[in-house]
Amino acid sequence: MPLSKQQIDTLLTLVVNSSADAMECDGCLVNVAQFAEAELMGASLCESMKKVQTHLRNCPCCNDEYEALLAALEFVEA
């Protein structure tokens, strides 16, 4: 099957938004708790947290896990 219109749009969006990413998924997991707390507090991000942010923008799988983490934290704090 050729790529569908929606898949082509997704691919082009991912290509347009891609940027150099020094972190991989395992590095993201190690740092994501600290990143989530910084984001929830609205704290400014240090260099290693900016790498997490870049990875989340580039990696749909880690980003999906991050959204679930935020939902969990919201529930725990409530």
Place this chain on the structure above:
Amino acid sequence: MYSTESQSMATEPYDWVENLKNESHRDDAIGKLREVLLRGLKGAFYRRGQDDAFCEDICQESLIRIIKNIDSFEGRSKFTTWAISIAIRVGISELRRRHHKDVSLDAITSKNDMKIELAVAEEGASGSDIDQRAILETLGELIENQLTDKQRTVVRALLGGMPVEEIARRTDSNRNAVYKLFHDAKLRLKSGFEASSYSMSDIESVFA
């Protein structure tokens, strides 16, 4: 806060690591942690259509993993945030595994499966239709000429909805390596477009 990397975010009144490691406090600490994890898992997974039984299973597996890896907790976040992040990954991995259980990689990545169909209306084609067609042609050429076989497989599988870790499982690889293939593929396509004189805003304006 957060101006330095080593700064610990918050001190928790309860010393989780100490209590989880101390044999006489351990059962109590595990009970407390189970409560926190369950609450978090319900917050994350009820909205993804899962029930109490799912959350309890994931909680149990996560507790084992957390205790096994407790020495890797560096204190850069609250212990509970770290623990919940592990539980979330356990839960999402399980959902992905179940969802893709019966899907083979071949089913979504057969050879020549990266064809771009130029389904742009012929009649009454406007300027932007023509631009769209040119971009799609370039994309097709870049996929064909700039990507490796492995990169094409990964891109195809991801676009087919298979998560990184499921592709890794089926290719005897690991999540980092699959992510890297995908990431490098995107950067190759991006620089390929730029070498063909398309800026990213050209592409956005046509496909937005």
